[in-house]
Amino acid sequence: MAQAKEAWSSRFGVILAVAGSAVGLGNFLRFPGLAAQYGGGAFMIAYFVSLLLIGIPLGWVEWTLGREGGRRGFHSTAGIFHALMSRPWAKYLGVIGFFTPVVIYTYYVYVEAWCLGYALNAITGKLSVPGMNYGEFFARFTGAQADGVALQFGLHDVGIFVLIVYVLNFIFIYRGISKGIEMVCTYAMPALILIAIIILARVMTLGTPDAAKPDQSVLNGLGYLWNPRDVATGLKNPELWLAAAGQIFFSLSVGFGVIITYASYLKTKDDVVLSGLTASAANEFCEVGLGGLITVPAAFIFLGAAGVAGQGTFALGFNVLPEVFVRMPGGQIFASIFFILLFLAAITSSLSMLQPGIAFLEEGLGLGRKASVALLGLVTGLGTLFVWYFSRDLKAMDTLDFWVGTLMLFIQATILVIIFAWNVGIERGWALMHEGAEMRAPTIYKFILRWVTPLFLVAIFVMWLMKNVAGWNFSFSQPVFAPSGYVLDLIGAQPSPVARLAIGMIVLITAFALVLTHLAGKRWDAAAARTRTPKGKATP
Ligand code: PFF
Numbered sequence: 001m002a003q004a005k006e007a008w009s010s011r012f013g014v015i016l017a018v019a020g021s022a023v024g025l026g027n028f029l030r031f032p033g034l035a036a037q038y039g040g041g042a043f044m045i046a047y048f049v050s051l052l053l054i055g056i057p058l059g060w061v062e063w064t065l066g067r068e069g070g071r072r073g074f075h076s077t078a079g080i081f082h083a084l085m086s087r088p089w090a091k092y093l094g095v096i097g098f099f100t101p102v103v104i105y106t107y108y109v110y111v112e113a114w115c116l117g118y119a120l121n122a123i124t125g126k127l128s129v130p131g132m133n134y135g136e137f138f139a140r141f142t143g144a145q146a147d148g149v150a151l152q153f154g155l156h157d158v159g160i161f162v163l164i165v166y167v168l169n170f171i172f173i174y175r176g177i178s179k180g181i182e183m184v185c186t187y188a189m190p191a192l193i194l195i196a197i198i199i200l201a202r203v204m205t206l207g208t209p210d211a212a213k214p215d216q217s218v219l220n221g222l223g224y225l226w227n228p229r230d231v232a233t234g235l236k237n238p239e240l241w242l243a244a245a246g247q248i249f250f251s252l253s254v255g256f257g258v259i260i261t262y263a264s265y266l267k268t269k270d271d272v273v274l275s276g277l278t279a280s281a282a283n284e285f286c287e288v289g290l291g292g293l294i295t296v297p298a299a300f301i302f303l304g305a306a307g308v309a310g311q312g313t314f315a316l317g318f319n320v321l322p323e324v325f326v327r328m329p330g331g332q333i334f335a336s337i338f339f340i341l342l343f344l345a346a347i348t349s350s351l352s353m354l355q356p357g358i359a360f361l362e363e364g365l366g367l368g369r370k371a372s373v374a375l376l377g378l379v380t381g382l383g384t385l386f387v388w389y390f391s392r393d394l395k396a397m398d399t400l401d402f403w404v405g406t407l408m409l410f411i412q413a414t415i416l417v418i419i420f421a422w423n424v425g426i427e428r429g430w431a432l433m434h435e436g437a438e439m440r441a442p443t444i445y446k447f448i449l450r451w452v453t454p455l456f457l458v459a460i461f462v463m464w465l466m467k468n469v470a471g472w473n474f475s476f477s478q479p480v481f482a483p484s485g486y487v488l489d490l491i492g493a494q495p496s497p498v499a500r501l502a503i504g505m506i507v508l509i510t511a512f513a514l515v516l517t518h519l520a521g522k523r524w525d526a527a528a529a530r531t532r533t534p535k536g537k538a539t540p
Contacts (some may be wrong), residue, residue, distance in 0.1 A: 041228020
Protein backbone atom coordinates (compact mmCIF):
# COMPACT_ATOMS: atom_id res chain seq x y z
CA MET A 1 0.00 0.00 0.00
CA ALA A 2 1.01 3.63 -0.24
CA GLN A 3 2.03 4.04 3.40
CA ALA A 4 5.67 3.89 4.51
CA LYS A 5 6.45 0.35 5.56
CA GLU A 6 6.27 -0.11 9.30
CA ALA A 7 7.87 -2.98 11.17
CA TRP A 8 8.86 -4.15 14.62
CA SER A 9 12.45 -3.33 15.38
CA SER A 10 13.27 -6.67 16.97
CA ARG A 11 11.86 -10.11 17.48
CA PHE A 12 11.88 -9.59 21.22
CA GLY A 13 9.94 -6.37 20.64
CA VAL A 14 7.07 -8.07 18.85
CA ILE A 15 6.85 -10.81 21.46
CA LEU A 16 6.73 -8.16 24.18
CA ALA A 17 4.04 -6.27 22.28
CA VAL A 18 1.84 -9.35 21.85
CA ALA A 19 2.44 -10.28 25.48
CA GLY A 20 1.62 -6.66 26.35
CA SER A 21 -1.69 -6.98 24.57
CA ALA A 22 -2.40 -10.25 26.36
CA VAL A 23 -1.34 -9.24 29.85
CA GLY A 24 -3.98 -6.86 31.09
CA LEU A 25 -6.78 -6.40 33.56
CA GLY A 26 -7.86 -9.91 32.62
CA ASN A 27 -4.78 -11.36 34.30
CA PHE A 28 -4.86 -9.49 37.57
CA LEU A 29 -8.60 -9.03 38.15
CA ARG A 30 -10.76 -11.20 35.91
CA PHE A 31 -8.83 -14.44 36.22
CA PRO A 32 -8.52 -14.57 40.03
CA GLY A 33 -12.18 -13.59 40.37
CA LEU A 34 -13.32 -16.43 38.09
CA ALA A 35 -10.97 -19.03 39.55
CA ALA A 36 -12.23 -18.24 43.05
CA GLN A 37 -15.85 -18.25 41.92
CA TYR A 38 -15.61 -21.67 40.29
CA GLY A 39 -13.64 -23.30 43.05
CA GLY A 40 -10.07 -23.45 41.79
CA GLY A 41 -9.23 -26.99 40.69
CA ALA A 42 -12.09 -27.77 38.30
CA PHE A 43 -11.86 -24.35 36.73
CA MET A 44 -8.15 -24.78 36.16
CA ILE A 45 -8.68 -28.07 34.32
CA ALA A 46 -11.20 -26.50 31.95
CA TYR A 47 -8.92 -23.47 31.65
CA PHE A 48 -5.87 -25.50 30.59
CA VAL A 49 -7.93 -27.64 28.19
CA SER A 50 -9.15 -24.41 26.59
CA LEU A 51 -5.61 -23.06 26.49
CA LEU A 52 -4.42 -26.12 24.59
CA LEU A 53 -7.44 -26.45 22.28
CA ILE A 54 -8.32 -22.81 21.61
CA GLY A 55 -5.74 -20.37 22.93
CA ILE A 56 -2.48 -21.73 21.58
CA PRO A 57 -3.78 -22.94 18.19
CA LEU A 58 -5.74 -19.74 17.53
CA GLY A 59 -2.66 -17.76 18.44
CA TRP A 60 -0.67 -19.66 15.81
CA VAL A 61 -3.44 -19.09 13.26
CA GLU A 62 -3.38 -15.34 13.85
CA TRP A 63 0.41 -15.12 13.81
CA THR A 64 0.59 -17.10 10.56
CA LEU A 65 -2.24 -15.36 8.71
CA GLY A 66 -0.97 -12.00 9.90
CA ARG A 67 2.58 -12.52 8.69
CA GLU A 68 1.26 -13.81 5.36
CA GLY A 69 -1.04 -10.79 5.00
CA GLY A 70 1.85 -8.48 5.81
CA ARG A 71 3.92 -10.06 3.04
CA ARG A 72 1.19 -9.07 0.64
CA GLY A 73 1.08 -5.54 2.00
CA PHE A 74 -2.01 -5.79 4.23
CA HIS A 75 -2.33 -5.23 7.96
CA SER A 76 -6.06 -5.22 8.76
CA THR A 77 -8.16 -8.37 9.09
CA ALA A 78 -10.37 -7.25 6.20
CA GLY A 79 -7.34 -6.59 3.98
CA ILE A 80 -5.67 -9.86 4.95
CA PHE A 81 -8.79 -11.94 4.25
CA HIS A 82 -9.19 -10.10 0.95
CA ALA A 83 -5.58 -10.87 -0.03
CA LEU A 84 -5.62 -14.49 1.09
CA MET A 85 -8.99 -15.56 -0.24
CA SER A 86 -9.33 -13.44 -3.42
CA ARG A 87 -13.11 -13.46 -3.14
CA PRO A 88 -15.22 -10.29 -3.25
CA TRP A 89 -17.02 -11.23 -0.02
CA ALA A 90 -13.90 -12.23 1.92
CA LYS A 91 -13.17 -8.72 3.14
CA TYR A 92 -16.56 -8.52 4.86
CA LEU A 93 -15.62 -11.49 7.03
CA GLY A 94 -12.86 -9.32 8.39
CA VAL A 95 -15.18 -6.50 9.47
CA ILE A 96 -15.36 -7.93 12.99
CA GLY A 97 -11.59 -7.60 13.23
CA PHE A 98 -11.97 -3.84 12.94
CA PHE A 99 -15.17 -3.44 14.83
CA THR A 100 -14.55 -5.63 17.91
CA PRO A 101 -11.30 -4.05 19.11
CA VAL A 102 -12.72 -0.57 18.48
CA VAL A 103 -15.81 -1.21 20.59
CA ILE A 104 -13.89 -2.98 23.34
CA TYR A 105 -11.47 -0.07 23.42
CA THR A 106 -14.31 2.34 24.17
CA TYR A 107 -14.96 0.76 27.55
CA TYR A 108 -11.61 -0.88 28.34
CA VAL A 109 -10.00 2.54 28.29
CA TYR A 110 -12.61 3.76 30.76
CA VAL A 111 -11.46 1.11 33.25
CA GLU A 112 -7.87 2.03 32.43
CA ALA A 113 -8.73 5.55 33.59
CA TRP A 114 -10.01 4.16 36.90
CA CYS A 115 -6.66 2.40 37.37
CA LEU A 116 -4.72 5.60 36.77
CA GLY A 117 -7.08 7.54 39.03
CA TYR A 118 -6.81 4.96 41.80
CA ALA A 119 -3.03 4.92 41.46
CA LEU A 120 -2.72 8.70 41.85
CA ASN A 121 -5.25 8.82 44.67
CA ALA A 122 -3.46 5.96 46.42
CA ILE A 123 -0.13 7.78 46.18
CA THR A 124 -1.65 10.83 47.86
CA GLY A 125 -3.29 8.57 50.43
CA LYS A 126 -6.80 9.54 49.38
CA LEU A 127 -8.34 6.37 48.09
CA SER A 128 -11.61 7.48 49.53
CA VAL A 129 -13.16 10.72 50.71
CA PRO A 130 -14.40 11.38 54.24
CA GLY A 131 -17.81 9.93 54.91
CA MET A 132 -17.63 7.35 52.14
CA ASN A 133 -16.59 3.73 52.37
CA TYR A 134 -14.60 2.17 49.56
CA GLY A 135 -17.69 0.85 47.83
CA GLU A 136 -19.36 4.25 47.89
CA PHE A 137 -16.22 5.95 46.64
CA PHE A 138 -15.99 3.43 43.81
CA ALA A 139 -19.63 3.96 42.85
CA ARG A 140 -19.15 7.71 42.81
CA PHE A 141 -15.77 7.67 41.05
CA THR A 142 -16.80 5.34 38.27
CA GLY A 143 -20.32 6.66 37.96
CA ALA A 144 -21.90 3.32 38.91
CA GLN A 145 -24.07 5.35 41.31
CA ALA A 146 -26.00 7.35 38.73
CA ASP A 147 -25.83 8.39 35.11
CA GLY A 148 -23.79 11.49 34.47
CA VAL A 149 -22.08 11.71 37.88
CA ALA A 150 -18.72 10.60 36.53
CA LEU A 151 -18.54 13.47 34.05
CA GLN A 152 -16.60 15.64 36.49
CA PHE A 153 -13.01 16.71 36.59
CA GLY A 154 -11.78 16.97 40.19
CA LEU A 155 -9.00 14.80 41.59
CA HIS A 156 -11.61 12.43 42.97
CA ASP A 157 -13.43 12.14 39.67
CA VAL A 158 -12.62 9.91 36.77
CA GLY A 159 -12.93 12.72 34.20
CA ILE A 160 -9.40 14.04 34.16
CA PHE A 161 -8.02 10.51 34.02
CA VAL A 162 -10.15 9.62 31.01
CA LEU A 163 -8.66 12.60 29.21
CA ILE A 164 -5.12 11.68 30.23
CA VAL A 165 -5.40 8.06 29.09
CA TYR A 166 -6.92 9.16 25.80
CA VAL A 167 -4.10 11.56 25.11
CA LEU A 168 -1.48 8.94 26.07
CA ASN A 169 -3.00 6.18 23.96
CA PHE A 170 -3.31 8.36 20.90
CA ILE A 171 0.17 9.85 21.23
CA PHE A 172 1.69 6.37 21.36
CA ILE A 173 -0.45 4.99 18.55
CA TYR A 174 0.46 8.01 16.44
CA ARG A 175 4.15 7.30 16.95
CA GLY A 176 3.63 3.96 15.27
CA ILE A 177 4.61 0.34 15.64
CA SER A 178 8.20 0.46 16.80
CA LYS A 179 8.47 4.00 18.21
CA GLY A 180 5.09 3.86 19.92
CA ILE A 181 3.73 0.42 20.79
CA GLU A 182 7.04 -1.41 20.98
CA MET A 183 8.68 1.35 22.99
CA VAL A 184 5.86 1.43 25.57
CA CYS A 185 5.86 -2.35 25.93
CA THR A 186 9.64 -2.47 26.30
CA TYR A 187 9.39 -0.38 29.45
CA ALA A 188 5.95 -1.26 30.73
CA MET A 189 6.20 -5.05 30.59
CA PRO A 190 9.35 -5.50 32.69
CA ALA A 191 8.12 -2.78 35.07
CA LEU A 192 4.78 -4.45 35.62
CA ILE A 193 6.33 -7.87 36.15
CA LEU A 194 8.74 -6.39 38.68
CA ILE A 195 5.91 -4.66 40.55
CA ALA A 196 3.86 -7.85 40.55
CA ILE A 197 6.77 -9.80 42.02
CA ILE A 198 7.26 -7.18 44.76
CA ILE A 199 3.57 -7.28 45.67
CA LEU A 200 3.57 -11.05 45.54
CA ALA A 201 6.50 -11.15 47.96
CA ARG A 202 4.59 -8.83 50.30
CA VAL A 203 1.44 -10.97 50.19
CA MET A 204 3.31 -14.25 50.62
CA THR A 205 5.07 -12.93 53.72
CA LEU A 206 1.94 -11.66 55.45
CA GLY A 207 1.66 -14.83 57.52
CA THR A 208 -1.36 -14.74 59.81
CA PRO A 209 -1.73 -11.04 60.61
CA ASP A 210 -4.64 -11.43 63.04
CA ALA A 211 -3.82 -13.93 65.79
CA ALA A 212 -7.50 -14.02 66.73
CA LYS A 213 -8.29 -15.43 63.28
CA PRO A 214 -5.76 -18.22 62.75
CA ASP A 215 -7.67 -19.54 59.74
CA GLN A 216 -6.93 -16.40 57.75
CA SER A 217 -3.39 -17.30 56.81
CA VAL A 218 -1.41 -17.15 53.57
CA LEU A 219 -1.65 -20.89 53.13
CA ASN A 220 -5.40 -20.94 53.57
CA GLY A 221 -5.66 -17.99 51.21
CA LEU A 222 -3.83 -19.97 48.55
CA GLY A 223 -5.90 -23.03 49.39
CA TYR A 224 -9.11 -21.05 48.99
CA LEU A 225 -8.16 -20.35 45.40
CA TRP A 226 -6.33 -23.50 44.45
CA ASN A 227 -7.63 -26.47 46.44
CA PRO A 228 -9.79 -28.55 44.13
CA ARG A 229 -13.34 -28.52 45.38
CA ASP A 230 -15.80 -30.92 43.79
CA VAL A 231 -13.82 -31.34 40.58
CA ALA A 232 -16.16 -33.95 39.08
CA THR A 233 -19.29 -31.87 39.65
CA GLY A 234 -17.51 -28.74 38.53
CA LEU A 235 -16.46 -30.23 35.22
CA LYS A 236 -20.04 -31.25 34.50
CA ASN A 237 -21.13 -27.65 34.80
CA PRO A 238 -21.29 -26.08 31.31
CA GLU A 239 -21.09 -22.61 32.81
CA LEU A 240 -17.65 -23.39 34.16
CA TRP A 241 -16.47 -24.37 30.67
CA LEU A 242 -17.93 -21.19 29.22
CA ALA A 243 -16.18 -19.11 31.83
CA ALA A 244 -12.86 -20.91 31.34
CA ALA A 245 -12.93 -20.73 27.54
CA GLY A 246 -14.07 -17.08 27.64
CA GLN A 247 -11.19 -16.25 29.94
CA ILE A 248 -8.69 -17.88 27.58
CA PHE A 249 -9.94 -15.75 24.68
CA PHE A 250 -9.98 -12.56 26.64
CA SER A 251 -6.71 -13.09 28.37
CA LEU A 252 -4.63 -14.19 25.40
CA SER A 253 -6.25 -11.54 23.16
CA VAL A 254 -6.95 -14.25 20.58
CA GLY A 255 -9.91 -14.04 18.24
CA PHE A 256 -10.12 -10.25 18.40
CA GLY A 257 -8.16 -9.45 15.26
CA VAL A 258 -5.38 -7.89 17.28
CA ILE A 259 -2.59 -10.46 17.01
CA ILE A 260 -3.21 -10.85 13.27
CA THR A 261 -2.56 -7.13 12.85
CA TYR A 262 0.53 -7.16 15.06
CA ALA A 263 1.93 -10.18 13.19
CA SER A 264 1.44 -8.44 9.85
CA TYR A 265 4.34 -6.14 10.75
CA LEU A 266 6.75 -9.07 11.09
CA LYS A 267 9.54 -9.56 8.62
CA THR A 268 8.81 -12.16 5.97
CA LYS A 269 10.92 -14.93 7.42
CA ASP A 270 10.43 -14.21 11.10
CA ASP A 271 9.52 -17.21 13.19
CA VAL A 272 5.89 -17.39 14.34
CA VAL A 273 5.63 -20.79 16.08
CA LEU A 274 8.06 -20.14 18.89
CA SER A 275 7.18 -16.45 19.14
CA GLY A 276 3.47 -17.24 19.46
CA LEU A 277 4.13 -19.81 22.11
CA THR A 278 6.47 -17.51 24.03
CA ALA A 279 3.91 -14.71 24.11
CA SER A 280 1.24 -17.14 25.35
CA ALA A 281 3.61 -18.51 27.97
CA ALA A 282 4.41 -14.99 29.18
CA ASN A 283 0.70 -14.35 29.54
CA GLU A 284 0.16 -17.55 31.50
CA PHE A 285 3.06 -16.73 33.80
CA CYS A 286 1.52 -13.35 34.58
CA GLU A 287 -1.97 -14.77 34.91
CA VAL A 288 -1.54 -18.00 36.83
CA GLY A 289 1.83 -17.34 38.43
CA LEU A 290 1.33 -13.70 39.44
CA GLY A 291 -2.30 -12.62 39.11
CA GLY A 292 -3.59 -15.88 40.58
CA LEU A 293 -1.43 -15.57 43.66
CA ILE A 294 -1.97 -11.95 44.60
CA THR A 295 -5.52 -10.63 44.71
CA VAL A 296 -7.55 -13.46 46.16
CA PRO A 297 -5.04 -14.67 48.79
CA ALA A 298 -4.49 -11.05 49.92
CA ALA A 299 -8.20 -10.46 50.29
CA PHE A 300 -8.70 -13.79 52.04
CA ILE A 301 -5.97 -13.13 54.62
CA PHE A 302 -7.65 -9.96 55.87
CA LEU A 303 -11.31 -10.49 55.11
CA GLY A 304 -11.74 -14.27 55.10
CA ALA A 305 -13.82 -16.33 52.72
CA ALA A 306 -16.88 -14.16 53.34
CA GLY A 307 -15.03 -11.08 52.13
CA VAL A 308 -13.99 -12.70 48.87
CA ALA A 309 -16.92 -14.91 47.89
CA GLY A 310 -19.23 -13.57 45.24
CA GLN A 311 -17.20 -10.44 44.50
CA GLY A 312 -17.27 -9.52 40.83
CA THR A 313 -14.14 -8.64 38.93
CA PHE A 314 -14.35 -4.93 39.59
CA ALA A 315 -15.49 -5.17 43.19
CA LEU A 316 -12.51 -7.37 43.98
CA GLY A 317 -10.01 -4.91 42.54
CA PHE A 318 -11.52 -1.57 43.42
CA ASN A 319 -13.55 -2.15 46.62
CA VAL A 320 -12.02 -5.11 48.38
CA LEU A 321 -8.34 -4.51 47.69
CA PRO A 322 -8.20 -0.88 48.88
CA GLU A 323 -9.65 -2.12 52.15
CA VAL A 324 -7.07 -4.90 52.27
CA PHE A 325 -4.18 -2.52 51.57
CA VAL A 326 -5.00 -0.21 54.50
CA ARG A 327 -4.72 -3.16 56.85
CA MET A 328 -1.36 -4.22 55.47
CA PRO A 329 1.98 -2.87 56.74
CA GLY A 330 3.26 -0.47 54.06
CA GLY A 331 -0.22 -0.56 52.54
CA GLN A 332 -0.15 2.89 50.95
CA ILE A 333 2.93 2.04 48.92
CA PHE A 334 1.60 -1.34 47.89
CA ALA A 335 -1.78 0.12 46.93
CA SER A 336 -0.07 2.75 44.79
CA ILE A 337 2.17 0.33 42.95
CA PHE A 338 -0.67 -2.18 42.55
CA PHE A 339 -2.80 0.35 40.69
CA ILE A 340 0.21 1.47 38.66
CA LEU A 341 0.67 -2.18 37.73
CA LEU A 342 -2.96 -2.37 36.60
CA PHE A 343 -2.59 0.82 34.61
CA LEU A 344 0.56 -0.39 32.83
CA ALA A 345 -1.08 -3.73 32.08
CA ALA A 346 -4.13 -1.91 30.72
CA ILE A 347 -2.36 0.58 28.47
CA THR A 348 -0.30 -2.06 26.65
CA SER A 349 -3.62 -3.83 25.97
CA SER A 350 -5.61 -0.77 24.92
CA LEU A 351 -2.91 0.23 22.42
CA SER A 352 -3.32 -3.16 20.78
CA MET A 353 -7.03 -2.49 20.34
CA LEU A 354 -6.34 0.70 18.39
CA GLN A 355 -3.81 -0.61 15.88
CA PRO A 356 -6.25 -2.77 13.86
CA GLY A 357 -8.46 0.30 13.36
CA ILE A 358 -5.51 2.49 12.34
CA ALA A 359 -4.25 -0.16 9.92
CA PHE A 360 -7.68 -0.49 8.35
CA LEU A 361 -8.21 3.25 7.90
CA GLU A 362 -4.74 3.66 6.43
CA GLU A 363 -4.83 0.84 3.94
CA GLY A 364 -8.57 0.79 3.28
CA LEU A 365 -9.16 4.48 2.75
CA GLY A 366 -5.62 5.56 1.96
CA LEU A 367 -5.67 7.97 4.91
CA GLY A 368 -2.42 9.29 6.31
CA ARG A 369 -1.40 8.62 9.89
CA LYS A 370 -2.75 11.93 11.20
CA ALA A 371 -6.13 11.56 9.57
CA SER A 372 -6.60 7.94 10.62
CA VAL A 373 -5.60 8.68 14.21
CA ALA A 374 -8.00 11.65 14.27
CA LEU A 375 -10.89 9.67 12.79
CA LEU A 376 -10.38 6.73 15.13
CA GLY A 377 -10.04 9.14 18.04
CA LEU A 378 -13.38 10.67 17.15
CA VAL A 379 -15.21 7.34 16.80
CA THR A 380 -13.79 5.79 19.96
CA GLY A 381 -14.16 9.09 21.84
CA LEU A 382 -17.88 9.17 21.13
CA GLY A 383 -18.15 5.56 22.29
CA THR A 384 -16.30 6.27 25.52
CA LEU A 385 -18.46 9.33 26.13
CA PHE A 386 -21.47 7.06 25.91
CA VAL A 387 -20.02 4.57 28.41
CA TRP A 388 -18.87 7.39 30.67
CA TYR A 389 -22.23 9.17 30.74
CA PHE A 390 -24.47 6.09 30.98
CA SER A 391 -22.47 4.72 33.86
CA ARG A 392 -25.25 3.75 36.24
CA ASP A 393 -24.65 0.13 37.29
CA LEU A 394 -22.00 0.25 34.54
CA LYS A 395 -24.87 -0.67 32.27
CA ALA A 396 -23.56 0.65 28.96
CA MET A 397 -20.18 -1.02 29.50
CA ASP A 398 -21.71 -4.28 30.58
CA THR A 399 -24.04 -4.43 27.58
CA LEU A 400 -21.24 -3.72 25.10
CA ASP A 401 -19.01 -6.28 26.79
CA PHE A 402 -21.69 -8.93 26.57
CA TRP A 403 -22.67 -8.52 22.92
CA VAL A 404 -19.32 -7.52 21.48
CA GLY A 405 -16.69 -8.67 23.98
CA THR A 406 -18.15 -12.18 24.05
CA LEU A 407 -20.55 -12.90 21.18
CA MET A 408 -18.53 -11.33 18.38
CA LEU A 409 -15.41 -13.02 19.64
CA PHE A 410 -16.74 -16.51 19.08
CA ILE A 411 -17.75 -15.58 15.58
CA GLN A 412 -14.44 -13.98 14.67
CA ALA A 413 -12.42 -16.81 16.22
CA THR A 414 -14.42 -19.43 14.33
CA ILE A 415 -13.98 -17.54 11.06
CA LEU A 416 -10.22 -17.33 11.64
CA VAL A 417 -9.69 -21.02 12.29
CA ILE A 418 -11.96 -22.10 9.43
CA ILE A 419 -10.13 -19.87 6.97
CA PHE A 420 -6.81 -21.27 8.14
CA ALA A 421 -7.69 -24.96 8.26
CA TRP A 422 -10.22 -25.18 5.45
CA ASN A 423 -9.82 -22.28 3.09
CA VAL A 424 -6.07 -21.83 3.05
CA GLY A 425 -6.05 -25.56 3.81
CA ILE A 426 -4.37 -27.28 6.71
CA GLU A 427 -1.40 -28.57 4.68
CA ARG A 428 -0.62 -25.19 3.18
CA GLY A 429 -1.43 -23.41 6.43
CA TRP A 430 0.87 -25.76 8.33
CA ALA A 431 3.66 -25.17 5.83
CA LEU A 432 3.18 -21.38 6.01
CA MET A 433 3.22 -21.53 9.78
CA HIS A 434 6.54 -23.37 9.77
CA GLU A 435 8.32 -21.03 7.36
CA GLY A 436 11.24 -19.61 9.32
CA ALA A 437 10.07 -21.50 12.39
CA GLU A 438 12.52 -22.10 15.20
CA MET A 439 10.54 -25.00 16.59
CA ARG A 440 8.00 -27.38 15.15
CA ALA A 441 4.49 -27.47 16.53
CA PRO A 442 3.44 -31.00 17.56
CA THR A 443 1.85 -32.68 14.52
CA ILE A 444 -1.29 -33.46 16.53
CA TYR A 445 -2.09 -29.76 16.12
CA LYS A 446 -2.88 -30.38 12.46
CA PHE A 447 -5.78 -32.50 13.58
CA ILE A 448 -6.66 -30.15 16.41
CA LEU A 449 -6.72 -27.11 14.10
CA ARG A 450 -8.78 -28.88 11.51
CA TRP A 451 -11.36 -30.55 13.72
CA VAL A 452 -11.06 -30.02 17.43
CA THR A 453 -10.69 -26.23 17.67
CA PRO A 454 -13.61 -25.46 15.30
CA LEU A 455 -15.88 -28.05 16.91
CA PHE A 456 -14.93 -27.01 20.41
CA LEU A 457 -15.60 -23.38 19.49
CA VAL A 458 -18.96 -24.19 17.97
CA ALA A 459 -19.93 -26.35 20.96
CA ILE A 460 -19.00 -23.60 23.41
CA PHE A 461 -20.78 -21.02 21.29
CA VAL A 462 -24.00 -23.03 21.12
CA MET A 463 -23.85 -23.54 24.87
CA TRP A 464 -23.29 -19.85 25.33
CA LEU A 465 -26.36 -19.04 23.22
CA MET A 466 -28.45 -21.63 25.05
CA LYS A 467 -27.52 -20.20 28.39
CA ASN A 468 -27.31 -16.48 27.80
CA VAL A 469 -29.84 -15.92 25.07
CA ALA A 470 -32.34 -18.75 25.41
CA GLY A 471 -31.73 -18.97 29.16
CA TRP A 472 -31.78 -22.78 29.38
CA ASN A 473 -30.91 -24.12 32.83
CA PHE A 474 -28.97 -27.01 31.24
CA SER A 475 -31.37 -29.55 32.67
CA PHE A 476 -32.81 -32.27 30.40
CA SER A 477 -35.23 -33.64 32.96
CA GLN A 478 -36.68 -30.31 34.05
CA PRO A 479 -35.71 -27.82 31.40
CA VAL A 480 -36.45 -24.18 32.09
CA PHE A 481 -35.94 -21.44 29.53
CA ALA A 482 -35.70 -17.97 30.98
CA PRO A 483 -33.93 -15.45 28.76
CA SER A 484 -31.08 -13.69 30.49
CA GLY A 485 -31.17 -10.10 31.68
CA TYR A 486 -29.24 -9.00 28.60
CA VAL A 487 -32.01 -10.25 26.35
CA LEU A 488 -34.79 -8.94 28.60
CA ASP A 489 -33.06 -5.55 28.58
CA LEU A 490 -33.79 -5.44 24.87
CA ILE A 491 -37.10 -7.15 24.40
CA GLY A 492 -38.49 -7.77 27.89
CA ALA A 493 -41.50 -6.13 29.48
CA GLN A 494 -39.30 -3.41 30.95
CA PRO A 495 -36.55 -2.82 28.46
CA SER A 496 -33.52 -0.77 29.41
CA PRO A 497 -33.14 2.36 27.26
CA VAL A 498 -29.36 2.34 27.85
CA ALA A 499 -29.02 -1.28 26.69
CA ARG A 500 -31.06 -0.43 23.61
CA LEU A 501 -28.90 2.60 22.93
CA ALA A 502 -25.82 0.42 23.28
CA ILE A 503 -27.19 -1.92 20.65
CA GLY A 504 -27.94 1.13 18.51
CA MET A 505 -24.31 2.15 18.85
CA ILE A 506 -23.17 -1.34 17.88
CA VAL A 507 -25.39 -1.26 14.78
CA LEU A 508 -24.10 2.18 13.87
CA ILE A 509 -20.44 1.20 14.16
CA THR A 510 -21.12 -2.02 12.21
CA ALA A 511 -22.76 -0.04 9.42
CA PHE A 512 -19.83 2.38 9.42
CA ALA A 513 -17.38 -0.54 9.25
CA LEU A 514 -19.32 -2.18 6.41
CA VAL A 515 -19.39 0.99 4.34
CA LEU A 516 -15.67 1.52 4.91
CA THR A 517 -14.96 -2.08 3.94
CA HIS A 518 -16.94 -1.63 0.76
CA LEU A 519 -14.95 1.49 -0.11
CA ALA A 520 -11.70 -0.26 0.81
CA GLY A 521 -12.60 -3.14 -1.51
CA LYS A 522 -13.03 -0.73 -4.42
CA ARG A 523 -9.66 0.79 -3.67
CA TRP A 524 -7.93 -2.56 -3.47
CA ASP A 525 -9.57 -3.81 -6.65
CA ALA A 526 -8.52 -0.66 -8.49
CA ALA A 527 -4.95 -1.06 -7.25
CA ALA A 528 -4.92 -4.71 -8.35
CA ALA A 529 -6.31 -3.76 -11.77
CA ARG A 530 -3.57 -1.18 -12.16
CA THR A 531 -0.86 -3.73 -11.49
CA ARG A 532 -2.49 -6.15 -13.94
CA THR A 533 -2.73 -3.54 -16.71
CA PRO A 534 0.26 -3.86 -19.06
CA LYS A 535 2.80 -1.06 -18.70
CA GLY A 536 2.04 2.03 -20.70
CA LYS A 537 -1.71 1.37 -20.59
CA ALA A 538 -2.04 2.01 -16.88
CA THR A 539 -5.15 3.91 -15.91
CA PRO A 540 -4.39 7.27 -14.33
N1 PFF B 1 -5.95 -9.53 27.01
C1 PFF B 1 -6.37 -8.34 27.70
C2 PFF B 1 -6.50 -8.62 29.18
O1 PFF B 1 -6.25 -9.74 29.63
O2 PFF B 1 -6.87 -7.71 29.91
C3 PFF B 1 -7.64 -7.80 27.17
C4 PFF B 1 -7.71 -7.59 25.70
C5 PFF B 1 -6.65 -7.04 24.97
C6 PFF B 1 -8.85 -7.87 25.03
C7 PFF B 1 -6.73 -6.83 23.61
C8 PFF B 1 -8.95 -7.66 23.69
C9 PFF B 1 -7.90 -7.16 22.98
F1 PFF B 1 -8.02 -6.94 21.71
